[in-house]
Each structure stands twice: as C-alpha cells, then as structure tokens.
Amino acid sequence: MGDTSREIMRRARQQVPEWTPSQVHAALAQGREDLVxxxxxxxxxxxxxxxxxxxxxxxxxxxxxxxxxxxxKSQQIVLYCAGGVRSLMAGATLQQxxxxxxxxxxxxxxxxxxxxxxxxxxxxxxxxxxxxxSRHLLIPEVGExxxxxxLDARVLLIGAGGLGSPAAFYLAAAGVGTLGIIDADVVxxxxxxxxxxxxTERIGQYKAESxxxxxxxxxxxxxVITYIERLDETNVxxxxxxxxxxxxGTDNFPTRYLLNDTALxxxxxxxxxxxxxxxxxxxVFKPYxxxxxxxxxxxxxxxxxxxxxxxxxxxxxxxGIIGLLQAxxxxxxxxxxxxxxxxxxxxxxxxxxxxxxxxxxxxxxCPACGENGHPEDLPTYAEFCALPGRS
Amino acid sequence: MATxxxxxxxxxxxxxxxxxxxxxxxxAELLAALYQSYPALKEQIQPEQELSRFINVYINDxxxxxLKGLNTVVxxxxxxxxxxxxxxxx
Numbered sequence: 001m002g003d004t005s006r007e008i009m010r011r012a013r014q015q016v017p018e019w020t021p022s023q024v025h026a027a028l029a030q031g032r033e034d035l036v037x038x039x040x041x042x043x044x045x046x047x048x049x050x051x052x053x054x055x056x057x058x059x060x061x062x063x064x065x066x067x068x069x070x071x072x073k074s075q076q077i078v079l080y081c082a083g084g085v086r087s088l089m090a091g092a093t094l095q096q097x098x099x100x101x102x103x104x105x106x107x108x109x110x111x112x113x114x115x116x117x118x119x120x121x122x123x124x125x126x127x128x129x130x131x132x133x134s135r136h137l138l139i140p141e142v143g144e145x146x147x148x149x150x151l152d153a154r155v156l157l158i159g160a161g162g163l164g165s166p167a168a169f170y171l172a173a174a175g176v177g178t179l180g181i182i183d184a185d186v187v188x189x190x191x192x193x194x195x196x197x198x199x200t201e202r203i204g205q206y207k208a209e210s211x212x213x214x215x216x217x218x219x220x221x222x223x224v225i226t227y228i229e230r231l232d233e234t235n236v237x238x239x240x241x242x243x244x245x246x247x248x249g250t251d252n253f254p255t256r257y258l259l260n261d262t263a264l265x266x267x268x269x270x271x272x273x274x275x276x277x278x279x280x281x282x283x284v285f286k287p288y289x290x291x292x293x294x295x296x297x298x299x300x301x302x303x304x305x306x307x308x309x310x311x312x313x314x315x316x317x318x319x320g321i322i323g324l325l326q327a328x329x330x331x332x333x334x335x336x337x338x339x340x341x342x343x344x345x346x347x348x349x350x351x352x353x354x355x356x357x358x359x360x361x362x363x364x365x366c367p368a369c370g371e372n373g374h375p376e377d378l379p380t381y382a383e384f385c386a387l388p389g390r391s
Numbered sequence: 392m393a394t395x396x397x398x399x400x401x402x403x404x405x406x407x408x409x410x411x412x413x414x415x416x417x418x419a420e421l422l423a424a425l426y427q428s429y430p431a432l433k434e435q436i437q438p439e440q441e442l443s444r445f446i447n448v449y450i451n452d453x454x455x456x457x458l459k460g461l462n463t464v465v466x467x468x469x470x471x472x473x474x475x476x477x478x479x480x481x
Contacts, residue, residue: 274477301445
C-alpha cells in the first residue's frame, strides 16, 4: 500500500519550512535579491494575477523546468500556490532534486491577496495570438514574455526596398507590434526581382503603402506607420525618437551618416546592412557599446567607388539574406538574447558560399561617438555624393 | 607572398580578380607592389600618402588603423582585406 495524501503532506510539512505571507512580504520589502519566488500554480490561475517578480513554473512541469529557470541549487526559493498545499509538495520535490534552501508560503496566493499585498495582473495573449505565435512560445528564450516584448516593440525601417522588404516581412510575421516604414519612392517593375513586399499589381503605388498592404494581409496585429518622405535633417530626429531599433536599408551615404548621428544622440541601435552584386555586409551599431558608422567609415567614398544597385546590379536573393540577418539581429536586441553583431562586421559572399567576420573597433577620436564627439554637428556629405536616390 | 582579398567594387581595377598575391614586409611595401601590378587600385586605396579614409584595411581580420597603419608588418601567410564602404540597400 502506498502513502495516503495525508501522510505525504505530513512528511512534506516536516521537511519544508513554511513562511507566512507577511514574512515573505517583509523579506521582499528588504529588497532581497538572492530570493527567488516561484509560482507553481496552473496557467489559468497565474493569469488571474501573481506576486511581483515571481517566476511561473507550473507544478506539472516543475522537475522539467526548474533547473533551467533556477540553476543554483543553493539559491533560496520561496514557492507558492493558491492555498499552500501544492507548494509544500513542490518543495519536497525540489529538496529531492538537491535544492537546499526551499520555503513554502503558507496560505498561498489567497492569503497574500487577502492581506492586501501587491499582485501583478499579467497581460494575456488572445487565443488567436497563442496559435499564431505558438512556435515562438515553445522556445524558452522567447516564450510568452518575449512574444509580448515583440508585440510592444517599435522598429523603424529606412526604405521598403531590397533589404527593408524581407526584414519588414519577417518582423511582421514574428509579431513585432509596430513597424515604421519611410520611403518616398513608388514601386517600379525593376524592383520586383527582390523587393518582395511589392506586387506587379501595385507598380506605380508608393512603396510604403504597398508594404502596408502586404504586411496587413500577413499579420493584422501589426501596426504599420508609413512616412512617404525622404529622411533628412528636418524629420530625422522626430521620426527616430519614436522607435526602439532602426533598420538601415538605405542606398546612399548621406542618409547613413545622418541616421548614424541621430541614432547616437537618441541612443538607438541601428542594424546596418548593405549589398553589392553577390556580396553583403551586416553589423549592429549600438551607441557607445561598439563603433558607430563614422568609426568604420569616417568619410564616404567617391561615387565611382560606391555605385548603387541601379548602377551595379544585385543578385535578387542577396538582399533577402542580408535583410533577414538584419531582422534576426533586431529580434535579438528586442529580446535581449544572444550575441548581437556589435563591433563585428559579418560579410557574405554568395558566389563563394562564404561568411566572414571582421572585428570592428570604436575610434576614440571618432568625430561622432569619440570622447570629444559631436554627433549633432557633422557634415553628411549630401552635396559631395549627390547620387540619384533610386536604386 | 601575402594574399590580398579585394572587395567587389575594387575588382574591376584588378582584372576582375577577387584575390591576388603581393610581396612586401610591411603594408606600405605590399600595397606599392600591388599598385605596380594594378595601377588603377592606387587611386582607390591610397590617392595621397596616407590610406584613404573611406577604405578599411584588415590584416587577418584586424583593422590596421588599430595596428600600425601602413607600417604594420605583413607575413607571407597573412591575408590582407581591402574593404571600402558599400551603400547599396535597395
């Protein structure tokens, strides 16, 4: 005969120390950062509210997930459930797994709330969103919290062309909640070889409007803000200030310098991409964490050395690859995961089938981000390389 | 001889080659040898005495601006990468 539940409970109570909600509240009020709160209730209970700062590890997944969420076995853990019974049994389980300092909150969430202590009301994703983003929700590094971050995020795309098209398309699919698209051009037949946001039907329409139509059809969750204008001194600060991350897919140097300087002033990361025939480059300019564009290229090359796609041509799939690397870096920054391409220039040679990486350095004498830098007061070489904008 | 890898925009000045070899114990010597074979490259890389500011030169993935510039020592096994800024995005 096995043990009765009463017997299991009796033993758990002997093994696992209990704190009252007021003891837990006092410990948290002291700002104890070494204390981890773990909510072992079911999802629908968590959705009704939880203790501030708590991790959610439903008891059914406790053994499978706790080591990932709380790696240190000597970590002090306070477990709670609705009334203090499940957390006590969960505590016994954690002790079996080798956790040395486990406490169960007596009376659980019910008593905590009854005592008038703070609870957090979680944001809940709708059923449709849970289905749409299910493959993200399965990844621990994204999960529901990460998906909500993406839904709250605001990303600005400079250009809805070769790089902007794949980046915007996939960021929309990923559920990045707000996409700003600035582009003053209209869709041209020669764009369709690579600019996959646009369609044959929409030749002659503004690219920004065409982009909105494609994105809305893919994911109605996404709010698309269009700017049918060129980025210049008169609008750059106002527009950049509205976003968390900027994707630079422009075709000209003045815009790149202008964007660089504005992003430094506003502390906004710029995901830089460029393409030429069979080759592309990607890097992340994160203000003051790595070099800026002016550290890398203090001056623009003469037009002969920097032809646009219109002059030099580009393999249609290449901006797809580079634009998606930019989208990937964007998501990493938004979620705060992985190793962003800060101070690293990734180059791709399609013909060779090769990726290479170059280390980049911050220039202490950089006129924009160096010790005595003045990003607000630099030339953007608009006259110097007055290239035709379209490419 | 060190290997020199040319960014795409430079290749038309080197007979379309992606990779060439050049002799020299410092970067300055190596580039001088390179210009002997491909004179058109000089204007793009080093029109004056100093390296042009719109080109980045790497030796084994390290930016020479943070090594010793034109005086950086180059060995026969080294790879020199010449990389000007690219603007194309659309």
